[in-house]
Amino acid sequence: MRSVNEAENIIFNLAKPLNNQTDIETVDLLTATGRILASPVTSKLDFPHWDNSAMDGYAVIYQDVREASEKKPAVLKLVEDIPAGYQPQSNIQSGQAARIFTGAVMPQGADTVVMQENTRREDNQVFILKAPEAQEFVRHRAAYYQAGAELLPPNIQLNAPEIAVLAAAQCTKLNVFRRVKVAILSTGNELVTPDDNLQPGQIVDSNQYALAALVKQSGGEPLILGIIKDEPEALKQAISKAIANADIVLSSGGVSVGDYDYVKKIIESLGGEIKVNSVAMKPGKPLTVARFPMPNSSIYFGLPGNPVSALVSYWRFVQPVIKKCSSIAEGWQPKFIKAQTNDDLSSNGKRETYIWGKLDLIDGVYQFSAAGGSKSSGNLINLAQTNALAVLEVGKSSVKAGEEVKVLQV
CATH class of the missing domain: 3.90.105.10 (Molybdopterin biosynthesis moea protein, domain 2)
Structure with missing residues (x-):
């Protein structure tokens, strides 16, 4: 079993950006x-495309108004009104000014704009009541x-x-x-689609829908392959199709140690090299990660079947891989912050534990609230509105309400 950090290093090193020539x-x-x-x-x-005014006011020659004041205003003759979108027709001479509006082109000869609050207009004259700075309120071309x-x-x-x-x-x-192509398939004889008539012992396949939504949010292109029964040949055909058509493959279920968990053997039979067998995390321990050889070089994630385990594994490992493969230069790594927890958090301390809940910024402080109800990996009902996972590292069995906790933003 790999530690979370070991698994992260292996998995993230498998992810290679798309080719900047062919993709x-x-x-x-x-x-x-x-x-x-x-x-x-x-x-x-x-x-800007041209010199323009950053203020409603008057376009002037600075030397004409450099000593203007309320007691001794500079008096200038108005020769033109220049609204935005209009090409000035005048060349401003000494002693002249043009009425100008924000964003309008500066007229030839003018080098400064006096804001209208520092002026008084009388007929075709403007009185400058306060000296501006040289080139004030002029946005210069380029x-x-x-x-x-x-x-x-x-x-x-x-x-x-x-x-x-x-x-x-x-x-x-x-x-x-191009978008990273991510094939998604669910395994299990007990699975049915949301529009099927549910029979005793059957389970609605929510993983496929959740994973497709997450892939889209991560910028990938989901390729939905549906539900595959726990039959070796059917699984082999589905996985073979997936690795032939996708950069990344996500299957859920069939990676534990049950009698019907065939995925690992099929991966190896198709030439895949298993890099991660399981991870010391809770939920999400039965995670399988493999790499297939050229020409496809697909990365295969065998996610746990339990809905919460599948999503936690996705947020922790798959989402960064999709983003890195998409060729984004920065920001693909998981984002951890420190937050104050509003609830007591606990684990057995043996595996790195992820507790789902909601992160809010309140009065400048990040606060984490754990989801209510059962924390079972099979309970996806309280997963709604999750935007963060509190992380209790190995050896840490509790964090009390009000204390600081490490949080993964999802």
Whole structure:
């Protein structure tokens, strides 16, 4: 049995990023959200595109107003109004000014904007009542970004801020990495689908639905293979299909030591090398991880069949692997923080224990509340709204309410 840290090192080293030559596709900007950028992006535009005003006020020549005050205002002749989206027609001369609005193009000759609160207007004249700083409230062309330079680097996830930048830069076609393909299958003679008529002794397969949702949330593409009976030949065909079509395979059930647990033998018969047999964690001990050889090089996760065990194993090991394989440069690793627990937490101290619950930030302090009810790995009902797992490491049997605990954000 591997320790959690040993298993993590082995598993994360199996994960290899997608190829930046062969695993690329081009997408439209509107469908790029959540994708991983595969190549640097540049723009033909400067930002700002031109010198413009950062304030509603008056475009002036600084030398004309450098000594202005309420007692001795500078008096300038207004020659033009310049709203946003309008191309100025005047060249500002000494003694002149233009009314200008936020975002509008600065007129030729002007180098400073005086905010309107520091002025008084009378007919076609403006009185400057306070001297500005030189070039105040002027946003200069290319001050934020110069055309042709790298706008966004590769290997980042495209979220709302990046989408906004790309839209403003008129970059509407993007090279992104394809999504990591994750095959999902459930094993067990007792399993039925949610729309089946449930008979005594049968169990609804919730794992397939939960894992598919998690894969999507992790940025992967789930390939649903359904329920496979505990029959060696059927399992072998399903696993063979999975490793031929997916980067990562997730099966749930069939990896313990029961008479009908065939998965490990089938993995080996198909050329897979088992890297992890079990992990000293609770829940999630019967975790099997294998690597298949080229040309597919799939990573195989044989997850426990119990719903909570399957999800805890996913959050701890599979989610980081999907993100790393997707070629994101940073942020794929598990995210641990320290939090104050609102409940007494306990374990037997023999295995690293994960207690599911909810993490909130209250008055600047992270607080963890354990899910109510039974902590059985077969009880998925109290798993709803889980966003964190409290971690009790080996040798630590309890954490009292109010004390600090290590928490994995999920």
